[in-house]
Amino acid sequence: MSIHILAIESSCDETAAAVCVNGKILSNEVATQEVHKNFGGVVPELASRAHMQHIVPVVEQALCKANLTLDRIDAIAYTQSPGLIGSLLVGGQFAKSLALSLRKPLIAVHHMQAHVLANLIEHPELAFPFICLTVSGGHTQLVLCESPTRMEVIGETIDDAAGEAFDKTAKLLGLPYPGGPLIDHYAKTGRADRFVFPEPQIPDLNFSFSGLKTSILYFLQNAGKSHAYHPELIATTEEQHAFIKENLADLCASIQQRIVSILLHKLKKAVIKTGIKNIALAGGVSANSGLRNGIQQLAAPYNYQYSIPSLAYCTDNAAMIAITGYYKYLDKQFASLDQRSSAKATW
Numbered sequence: 001m002s003i004h005i006l007a008i009e010s011s012c013d014e015t016a017a018a019v020c021v022n023g024k025i026l027s028n029e030v031a032t033q034e035v036h037k038n039f040g041g042v043v044p045e046l047a048s049r050a051h052m053q054h055i056v057p058v059v060e061q062a063l064c065k066a067n068l069t070l071d072r073i074d075a076i077a078y079t080q081s082p083g084l085i086g087s088l089l090v091g092g093q094f095a096k097s098l099a100l101s102l103r104k105p106l107i108a109v110h111h112m113q114a115h116v117l118a119n120l121i122e123h124p125e126l127a128f129p130f131i132c133l134t135v136s137g138g139h140t141q142l143v144l145c146e147s148p149t150r151m152e153v154i155g156e157t158i159d160d161a162a163g164e165a166f167d168k169t170a171k172l173l174g175l176p177y178p179g180g181p182l183i184d185h186y187a188k189t190g191r192a193d194r195f196v197f198p199e200p201q202i203p204d205l206n207f208s209f210s211g212l213k214t215s216i217l218y219f220l221q222n223a224g225k226s227h228a229y230h231p232e233l234i235a236t237t238e239e240q241h242a243f244i245k246e247n248l249a250d251l252c253a254s255i256q257q258r259i260v261s262i263l264l265h266k267l268k269k270a271v272i273k274t275g276i277k278n279i280a281l282a283g284g285v286s287a288n289s290g291l292r293n294g295i296q297q298l299a300a301p302y303n304y305q306y307s308i309p310s311l312a313y314c315t316d317n318a319a320m321i322a323i324t325g326y327y328k329y330l331d332k333q334f335a336s337l338d339q340r341s342s343a344k345a346t347w
């Protein structure tokens with residue numbers, strides 16, 4: 001029997017829809033909201049309005065590319081949480097209305113579970129259990145995955161997420177939002193050993209990035225003379241700008257290297273602690289080339305099996321919601337139509 005899932009993702013600033021059949025992706029459409037570029041970050045109210053504008057055409061496109069009509073769909077999956085409330089409500093209400101009118105089951109998906117399962121789209125052979133380093137703009141987690149529907153968070157950030165660390169430091173360098181991909185871009189021509197930023201000493205499998213951000217802030221304010229706050233060392237705005245301009249590539253490479261080393265250090269610790277040698281990457285930050293290379297270098301000498309999703313499945317997309325919807329469908333994990341669309345989703 002073929003199970004067709006139509007999936008909708010609207011947790012932040014991408015309006016996305018996808019169709020899968022028995023876990024195989026037939027279409028994966030995404031409308032990126034350009035409107036936020038002028039504001040240095042996502043403006044929640046504008047995001048909700050843009051979702052309202054994009055959702056019908058994106059869903060129609062996903063059905064069209066899959067060469068299917070709505071009557072062939074067996075269930076509607078949507079991102080229930082976490083995310084921006086207004087954005088989630090648009091996708092949630094749209095999904096519910098479709099499910100109600102088609103008289104088909106509704107499946108509520110946890111966005112972070114979906115990032116993890118994005119790995120199964122191209123690597124269905126990835127063996128359970130595995131440990132997934134899930135790194136996005138809002139989350140940094142180590143997830144122990146026992147099956148597609150049984151996962152446990154075994155470590156997470158106690159302050160900023162890895163994506164925030166990239167975006168906020170990029171902002172300090174004067175780069176536009178989202179700065180993560182730009183740091184990655186400039187890092188390619190820079191020397192990562194030129195500047196050394198501190199690695200936080202956080203116990204267990206947890207992460208912290210706020211101290212790193214502060215040390216970079218002071219370093220730039222001091223035009224490279226110190227990582228600490230010394231009022232007497234603070235350079236003029238012109239000197240700070242000149243320092244950044246002259247050293248942009250090396251700064252980006254050094255910052256990226258430190259963020260990546262913090263992430264991989266804890267991933268390795270998780271492998272040693274659990275004895276699980278299958279590892280995976282997920283979330284928008286897994287598009288980072290330094291992290292992608294780093295996980296391969298971590299895996300090779302120890303023979304760890306690893307999976308990294310293609311770039312299209314790293315950043316927010318609806319294919320990951322579709323595949324999660326498929327596994328939840330098999331498990332008969334359906335949502336009721338009177339469930340609050342923005343209620344916390346379960347893994």
Ligand code: KG4
Nearest residue numbers: 136137138163178180284285287288315316
């Ligand atoms: O998973 P995602 O698309 O959205 C959230 O659920 O947050 O992740 C977005 C985050 C942003 O912080 C963005 O700067 C970061 O992923 N990102 C990157 C790269 N591509 C996206 N960070 C570093 N290097 C990249 N190449």
Ligand code: ZN
Nearest residue numbers: 136283284316
């Ligand atoms: Zn995400």
